[in-house]
Amino acid sequence: xxxxxxxxxxxxxxxxxxxxxxxxxxxxxxxxxxxxxxxxxxxxxxxxxxxxxxxxxxxxxxxxxxxxxxxxxxxxxxxxxxxxxxxxxxxxxxxxxxxxxxxxxxxxxxxxxxxxxxxxxxxxxxxxxxxxxxxxxxxxxxxxxxxxxxxxxxxxxxxxxxxxxxxxxxxxxxxxxxxxxxxxxxxxxxxxxxxxxxxxxxxxxxxxxxxxxxxxxxxxxxxxxxxxxxxxxxxxxxxxxxxxxxxxxxxxxxxxxxxxxxxxxxxxxxxxxxxx
Amino acid sequence: xxxxxxxxxxxxxxxxxxxxxxxxxxxxxxxxxxxxxxxxxxxxxxxxxxxxxxxxxxxxxxxxxxxxxxxxxxxxxxxxxxxxxxxxxxxxxxxxxxxxxxxxxxxxxxxxxxxxxxxxxxxxxxxxxxxxxxxxxxxxxxxxxxxxxxxxxxxxxxxxxxxxxxxxxxxxxxxxxxxxxxxxxxxxxxxxxxxxxxxxxxxxxxxxxxxxxxxxxxxxxxxxxxxxxxxxxxxxxxxxxxxxxxxxxxxxxxxxxxxxxxxxxxxxxxxxxxxxxxxxxxxxxxxxxxxxxxxxxxxxxxxxxxxxxxxxxxxxxxxxxxxxxxxxxxxxxxxxxxxxxxxxxxxxxxxxxxxxxxxxxxxxxxxxxxxxxxxxxxxxxxxxxxxxxxxxxxxxxxxxxxxxxxxxxxxxxxxxxxxxxxxxxxxxxxxxx
Numbered sequence: 221x222x223x224x225x226x227x228x229x230x231x232x233x234x235x236x237x238x239x240x241x242x243x244x245x246x247x248x249x250x251x252x253x254x255x256x257x258x259x260x261x262x263x264x265x266x267x268x269x270x271x272x273x274x275x276x277x278x279x280x281x282x283x284x285x286x287x288x289x290x291x292x293x294x295x296x297x298x299x300x301x302x303x304x305x306x307x308x309x310x311x312x313x314x315x316x317x318x319x320x321x322x323x324x325x326x327x328x329x330x331x332x333x334x335x336x337x338x339x340x341x342x343x344x345x346x347x348x349x350x351x352x353x354x355x356x357x358x359x360x361x362x363x364x365x366x367x368x369x370x371x372x373x374x375x376x377x378x379x380x381x382x383x384x385x386x387x388x389x390x391x392x393x394x395x396x397x398x399x400x401x402x403x404x405x406x407x408x409x410x411x412x413x414x415x416x417x418x419x420x421x422x423x424x425x426x427x428x429x430x431x432x433x434x435x436x437x438x439x440x441x442x443x444x445x446x447x448x449x450x451x452x453x454x455x456x457x458x459x460x461x462x463x464x465x466x467x468x469x470x471x472x473x474x475x476x477x478x479x480x481x482x483x484x485x486x487x488x489x490x491x492x493x494x495x496x
Numbered sequence: 497x498x499x500x501x502x503x504x505x506x507x508x509x510x511x512x513x514x515x516x517x518x519x520x521x522x523x524x525x526x527x528x529x530x531x532x533x534x535x536x537x538x539x540x541x542x543x544x545x546x547x548x549x550x551x552x553x554x555x556x557x558x559x560x561x562x563x564x565x566x567x568x569x570x571x572x573x574x575x576x577x578x579x580x581x582x583x584x585x586x587x588x589x590x591x592x593x594x595x596x597x598x599x600x601x602x603x604x605x606x607x608x609x610x611x612x613x614x615x616x617x618x619x620x621x622x623x624x625x626x627x628x629x630x631x632x633x634x635x636x637x638x639x640x641x642x643x644x645x646x647x648x649x650x651x652x653x654x655x656x657x658x659x660x661x662x663x664x665x666x667x668x669x670x671x672x673x674x675x676x677x678x679x680x681x682x683x684x685x686x687x688x689x690x691x692x693x694x695x696x697x698x699x700x701x702x703x704x705x706x707x708x709x710x711x712x713x714x715x716x717x718x719x720x721x722x723x724x725x726x727x728x729x730x731x732x733x734x735x736x737x738x739x740x741x742x743x744x745x746x747x748x749x750x751x752x753x754x755x756x757x758x759x760x761x762x763x764x765x766x767x768x769x770x771x772x773x774x775x776x777x778x779x780x781x782x783x784x785x786x787x788x789x790x791x792x793x794x795x796x797x798x799x800x801x802x803x804x805x806x807x808x809x810x811x812x813x814x815x816x817x818x819x820x821x822x823x824x825x826x827x828x829x830x831x832x833x834x835x836x837x838x839x840x841x842x843x844x845x846x847x848x849x850x851x852x853x854x855x856x857x858x859x860x861x862x863x864x865x866x867x868x869x870x871x872x873x874x875x876x877x878x879x880x881x882x883x884x885x886x887x888x889x890x891x892x893x894x895x896x897x898x899x900x901x902x903x904x905x906x907x908x909x910x911x912x913x914x915x916x917x918x919x920x921x922x923x924x925x926x927x928x929x
Contacts, residue, residue, distance in 0.1 A: 224598070225503075225596040225597065225598050226586075226596070226597050226598070227594055227595070227596050228583060228584075228586055228589065228590060228594060228595045228596075228597070229589075229590055229593065229594035229595070230589055230590055230591060230592065247626055247631055247632055248626045248627065248629075250626075251622060251623050251626035251627070252623075252626075252627075254623075255612060255615065255619075255623050258614070258615060258619065259612055259614045259615065262614045262615075262655075263614055329610075331609060331610070332609055332610050332627065333587075334582075334587065335587065335603075335609040335610075336585075336587070336603070336609050336610070336627055336628065336629075337585055337586035337587050338627070338629070490589045493582070493587045493588045494511065494588055
């Protein structure tokens with residue numbers, strides 16, 4: 221046999237990412253995503269209806285509570301609050317769902333980790349990707365709601381995929397940290413729902429970013445990468461004002477989080493099977 | 497040199513074995529421990545702190561397996577067999593030394609990994625195949641063969657949660673068996689499935705070997721190792737204890753692994769021979785009937801197994817258990833002290849006595865062995881190979897006493913039967929006429 225030896229030994233320090241290996245496992249990524257989607261819709265009695273009801277009802281409650289009762293307005297008088305909040309929810313729920321699933325994904329797949337080798341990155345990544353199906357369903361509902369109010373999507377909509385990518389990168393970046401930490405500290409899985417809840421209130425889902433006083437506080441808010449993502453969604457879909465430099469701050473934060481997360485994950489990967 | 501398929505050079509794997517660290521440390525534990533460590537350092541200078549307790553599962557292991565060889569790996573629980581396979585299948589990283597492997601490795605460490613109950617057999621074939629490293633095209637081309645091998649037939653589109661456990665295992669094994677690896681790693685798959693299926697699996701392994709591929713086979717089944725392997729090694733404490741002809745290695749292993757208590761008086765001696773565990777001490781094992789210690793028990797009355805032990809640290813998931821073995825080393829039944837709890841229990845340090853009662857009217861009149869062990873969860877064994885106590889069962893119940901009972905299998909429970917006569921037979925009637 222002319223095949224070369226594969227050598228397994230202890231790797232020291234920060235492991236290289238080994239993107240080529242990851243690429244060779246792309247089919248596994250596809251199958252695990254497909255499994256997550258299939259299982260999700262098979263197990264839930266309401267199936268797809270669930271993916272429609274959840275964002276829709278949230279939007280209705282937001283409109284009743286924040287718009288009608290508390291007087292939160294959309295930044296543009298021609299834009300109904302329902303459409304405004306739903307466009308934010310579209311990005312937010314994708315992010316929140318991805319975070320909740322992939323944060324616990326390594327522990328949930330412990331039997332895989334201890335039995336078979338594959339790049340462990342595949343697991344949180346597939347949990348993030350599985351949210352795309354729900355996202356597409358929500359997106360269709362948004363189009364229906366916009367049609368109901370007689371609003372056509374802005375031409376910027378062609379850039380929407382870029383912001384979806386940004387949302388995925390954000391979700392993956394945070395998930396890499398959380399899922400790896402959860403293997404070591406099971407507290408993390410109790411922290412995640414709480415984190416998701418608080419995070420929504422500091423993201424401009426319910427209110428427009430202009431509500432935050434310009435200056436230092438708004439800069440702090442734009443350190444939250446979801447500020448950029450949601451702003452980008454509203455720009456692409458509804459032709460709202462481009463978030464400008466806040467967007468670039470958000471992207472910078474995502475890149476830092478993602479690169480840091482990848483290296484942290486790769487470093488911890490070696491002990492997953494021994495600890496999980 | 498050119499035909500070496502697997503080689504390890506000075507391979508070592510170290511685990512930390514703080515009991516608390518074994519499973520699910522919480523952030524709080526870590527912080528508390530971090531705070532405690534300096535205090536411990538002051539109180540016990542030079543002593544190993546809690547977290548630095550280590551244990552070498554493998555140490556300085558040099559193995560060379562040539563292509564086409566079937567290497568049997570035997571050894572007691574905790575000898576390092578599973579750790580070796582995990583390192584070779586790239587699941588865990590060695591602490592020192594290295595392993596070199598030529599070609600694709602498939603490990604049957606546990607068949608059915610990643611199968612999902614909600615998915616159908618067809619879907620699971622694709623999923624499981626992908627997890628084991630097959631491409632979609634490869635799975636497609638082998639699909640019919642896999643289905644044929646698994647014998648699941650028209651259940652192909654049924655969710656596997658509705659499968660019998662036999663069907664489930666057959667499907668899982670069929671996927672793994674069709675992987676065509678250069679190196680196949682097999683760990684005790686033969687413990688599952690019925691006899692017919694086990695034969696099929698062994699046949700498959702044999703075929704793989706005959707095709708010139710390399711098989712590493714870990715088993716407690718000495719017969720299988722003798723029959724299938726071309727060479728065997730015995731591990732002990734993470735090192736090679738014996739190496740060579742499977743016949744000789746297995747026989748030598750069986751000869752010296754008999755930590756058996758010939759009578760209840762020998763139990764103490766057997767316990768002393770157990771490996772020392774940092775958190776668990778077995779104190780004693782007594783088999784009783786009607787309150788009296790004995791090894792000759794009557795099957796008409798319950799048999800009590802009383803296990804006393806000490807736990808030195810608060811530990812999650814400690815389980816004390818016994819197996820009942822027949823004279824051919826088959827495990828007839830196993831029972832854990834937490835079987836009723838149905839949750840993972842955290843046990844405080846202290847001395848304990850756990851007593852199990854084997855019900856009356858269960859065992860057939862044959863020789864058996866009670867084997868007592870302790871472990872954490874499904875993982876680390878705390879008592880090596882455990883302590884064995886031979887018992888003989890005498891028939892004192894009135895089951896099956898009219899006919900000769902030596903043809904009975906190992907268990908002879910009292911099973912309620914009910915027979916009704918539906919019609920009078922015609923021959924009787926003609927006799928009446």
